Amino acid sequence: MTRGAALEFAGLGKRYGAIAALLPTNLMITPGEFFAVLGPSGSGKSTLLGTVAGFVAPSEGRVMIDGADITAMPPHRRNIGMVFQNYALFPYLTVARNIAFPLKMRRLPRAEIAARVARALEMVRLGGFADRMPAQLSGGQQQRVALARAAVYDPPLLLMDEPLGALDKNLREDMQEELRQFHHSVGATILYVTHDQQEAASMADRMAIMNHGAIEQVGPPHELYERPRNSFVARFLGEANMFGIVRTDPLPAGRSRFATEVGLELLACGSPTGTVVCIRPENVTIAETPPARDNCFSGRIVDIVHAAGSIRYRVAIAPNCIVTARVASERRTTVLPRDGVVHVGWDAEDALVLPA
Numbered sequence: 426m427t428r429g430a431a432l433e434f435a436g437l438g439k440r441y442g443a444i445a446a447l448l449p450t451n452l453m454i455t456p457g458e459f460f461a462v463l464g465p466s467g468s469g470k471s472t473l474l475g476t477v478a479g480f481v482a483p484s485e486g487r488v489m490i491d492g493a494d495i496t497a498m499p500p501h502r503r504n505i506g507m508v509f510q511n512y513a514l515f516p517y518l519t520v521a522r523n524i525a526f527p528l529k530m531r532r533l534p535r536a537e538i539a540a541r542v543a544r545a546l547e548m549v550r551l552g553g554f555a556d557r558m559p560a561q562l563s564g565g566q567q568q569r570v571a572l573a574r575a576a577v578y579d580p581p582l583l584l585m586d587e588p589l590g591a592l593d594k595n596l597r598e599d600m601q602e603e604l605r606q607f608h609h610s611v612g613a614t615i616l617y618v619t620h621d622q623q624e625a626a627s628m629a630d631r632m633a634i635m636n637h638g639a640i641e642q643v644g645p646p647h648e649l650y651e652r653p654r655n656s657f658v659a660r661f662l663g664e665a666n667m668f669g670i671v672r673t674d675p676l677p678a679g680r681s682r683f684a685t686e687v688g689l690e691l692l693a694c695g696s697p698t699g700t701v702v703c704i705r706p707e708n709v710t711i712a713e714t715p716p717a718r719d720n721c722f723s724g725r726i727v728d729i730v731h732a733a734g735s736i737r738y739r740v741a742i743a744p745n746c747i748v749t750a751r752v753a754s755e756r757r758t759t760v761l762p763r764d765g766v767v768h769v770g771w772d773a774e775d776a777l778v779l780p781a
Contacts, residue, residue, distance in 0.1 A: 428456065428457075428581055428612065429455075429456040429457030429458065429581055429582070429612055429613050429614035430456055430490050430491050430581035430582045430613075430614050431453070431454065431455060431456050431489075431490070431491050431492070431614070432453075432454040432460075432477065432488075432489070432490055432582060432614060432616065433452070433453050433454070433487075433488075433489040433490075433492075434450050434451060434452045434453075434473070434476075434486065434487075434488060435451060435486055435487045435488075435489065436449045436450070436451060436485060436486035436487070437449065437450045437451075437473075437476060437483050437485070437486035437487065437488060438450065438483060438484050438485045438486055439469075439472050439476065439481060439482075439483050439484050440484045445638050446469055446472045446638055447469045447472045447473055447476070447483070447638050448469075448637075448638045448639045449485060449486060450473070450486070450639070450640060452633065452640065452643065454614060454616065455614075456491075456581075456614055457612055457613070457614055458614055458615070458630050458631065459608050459615045459617065459628055459629050459630045460614070460615065460616055460617065460629060460630065460631055460632065460633070461617045461618075461619060461625035461628065461629035461631075461632035461633070462474070462616065462617070462618050462619075462632065462633050462635060463618070463619050463620060463621070463622055463625045463632060463633075463634060463635070463661075464620065464634055464635035464636055464661070465620060465636070465661070466620065467637075468635040468636050468637065468638070469635050469637070469638040469639070470618045470620075470635050471586065471618060472638075473618075473635070474584055474586055474616065474618045476488055476496075477503075477505065477582075477584060477616060478500055478503070478505060478507060478584055479495075479498065479499060479500030479503055479505075480500065483496065490503070490581070490582060491581070504578075504580050504581070504582075505580055505582050505583070505584060506575035506576055506578070506580040506582070506583040506584070506613070507575060507583070507584045507585075507586070508568075508571050508572055508575045508583065508584070508585045508586070508588045509571070509586055509587075509588070510586060510587040510588060510589075510590045512559075512567045512568060512570070512571045513571065514559040514567060514570060514571060514574075515559075516558070516559050516560060517558075518558075518559075519555065519556050519557065519558060520546070520551065520554050520555055520556070520557050520558075520559070520562070520570050521542050521546070521555035521556065523559070523570055523574055524542045524545050524546065524570065524573045524574045524577050525538050525541075525542050525577075526574065527574060527577060527578050528541055528542070528577060528578055531578060541577050541578070542555070542577065543555075544577075545573035545574075545576060545577040546573060548573065548576070548607070548610050548611075549569035549570070549572055549573045549603075549607065550569070551566065551569055551570065551573070554566065554570075563596075564592050564593075564596060565592065565596050565599065565600055565603075568588060568589070568592070568600060569603065571588070572588075572603075572604075572607055576607070576611045576613065579611075579613075580613060581613055581614060582613060582614045582615075582616070583611070583613045583614070583615045583616070584615075584616050584618075585604075585615060585616070585617045585618065586618050587618060587619055587620070588604075588617075589601070589604075589619075589621075589624060590619075590621075597624070601624060601627050601628055604628055605627075605628055608628075617629065622661060622662050622663065625646065626646035626650070626662070629646060630645065631643060631644060631645055631646075632644075632645075632646055632649065634649065634657075634658050634661060634662070636657055636661075641654060641655065641657055641658050642654040642655075642658050646662075649662055650662050650663060650705075652777075653703070653777065653779065654779075654780075655779050655780050655781065656700075656701045656703065656779050656780070656781050659703045659777065659779060663705070664705070664706050664737075664749055664751070665703045665704070665705060665706075666703065666704045666705075666706065666709070666748050666749055667701050667702070667703055668683070668685040668686070668687065668689070668691060668701060668702040668703075669685060669686035669687075669700065669701055670683045670684070670685060670686075670699060670700055670701060670702060670778075671684050671685065671686055672684035673697045673698075673699075675697050676692075679694055679695075680692055680693065680694055680773055681693060681694075681695070681697045681778070683702055683778070685702065687743050687744070687745060687746040688743060688744075689722065689742070689743055689746065691720050691776060692719045692720055692773040692776070693773050693776035693777075693778050694773050694774055694776065694778070695776070695777060695778030695779075696778050697778075698780075699778035699779050699780055700779070700780055700781045701778075701779050701780075701781060702776050702777070702778055702779075703776070703777040703778075703779055704748075704771050704775060704776050704777070705775070706737065706749040706750055706751035707751050707752075708771050708772075708775035709748060709749070709750035709751070709769050709770070709771050710750070710769065710770050710771065711738055711740065711750040711752065711761065711767055711768070711769050712767065712768055713761070713765075713766075713767055713768070714768065715768045715770070716768060716769075716770040717770075718770030718771055718772050719770075719771070719772045719773040720770055720771050720772070720773070720776070721768060721769070721770035722742040722743075722748070722768065722769055722770070723742070723766060723767070723768050724740040724741050724742035724743075724748070724766070724767060724768075724769060725740065725741050725764060725765070725766055725767075726738055726739070726740055726761060726762070726763050726764060726765050726767055727739050727740065727741050727747065727763075727764075728763070729760070729761075729763055731754065732754075734753065734754055735751050735752065735753055735754050736751070736752050736754045736758065736760060737749060737750070737751045738750045738751075738752070738761065738767075740767060740769050742769060748769050750769055
């Protein structure tokens with residue numbers, strides 16, 4: 426099994442004239458970690474990845490692998506594997522020759538190349554595909570070949586740039602499991618860039634949320650979802666009901682009463698200096714009778730969406746104010762009627778008070 430490398434960014438930044446593509450960044454990724462970087466387009470995640478690969482020269486700071494400064498090292502000397510969104514396979518080479526390419530560039534003996542290619546093909550479950558051409562493979566199979574080629578020379582660090590972006594939804598979900606197994610097999614450190622928060626959360630040990638060239642928050646997926654640092658992180662990771670705060674009245678036991686922009690008053694726990702109250706849809710109870718919750722409002726169902734394993738209701742509880750509630754869907758679940766009058770509620774402990 427490959428030994429993963431430690432990857433460190435020390436004050437790393439990149440400017441294009443007056444535009445800061447990456448603000449000075451400090452980050453440590455531990456050996457063998459599956460680390461995801463996600464954010465909207467233009468957030469700086471691809472710039473960060475490019476500095477590691479050697480495709481982007483930083484304006485300041487350093488990139489270090491296992492403590493060695495590689496900032497000025499050319500890409501071909503960094504011993505880093507890379508998987509691209511478009512696979513980047515050679516269309517005129519067979520699967521085996523595609524995988525063997527980085528080994529030939531390193532002038533390994535022919536027998537060792539054959540053994541490594543065979544091992545890599547078995548690892549990605551393509552043992553019988555050595556003589557196929559890329560055009561004869563499905564999208565998922567081509568992605569497996571790209572993974573095998575990136576790992577065949579046992580690099581301690583693998584970079585993945587939106588590797589599942591070109592696949593359809595079902596295949597993308599299947600490949601997420603493939604990538605988890607792949608990571609377990611190779612043991613390398615993986616730096617994975619994506620804009621898909623569900624994809625990152627399903628695979629990563631930790632992840633960083635980027636916005637406008639800066640890292641907003643770093644942590645395990647569940648921590649970022651349950652305890653976002655600010656409203657941007659809360660909105661980016663899944664659905665969130667947000668209420669802007671216009672006045673705060675502190676109460677005993679760490680609670681506060683918040684007057685909101687839409688005219689509602691909410692009870693919540695947390696900092697009285699926050700600017701928004703956030704409630705996740707799965708923490709909202711919806712019923713035809715008022716639920717016993719700290720916050721309870723009546724309203725009308727304006728939309729119903731059936732998704733895999735859940736039902737999402739959108740309920741208008743005030744002018745220009747719609748609350749989303751998501752409930753588990755089972756075979757005997759009674760679906761509330763559209764336009765029906767219902768009650769929604771949540772406890773103060775389920776409301777997050779966040780800075781903007």
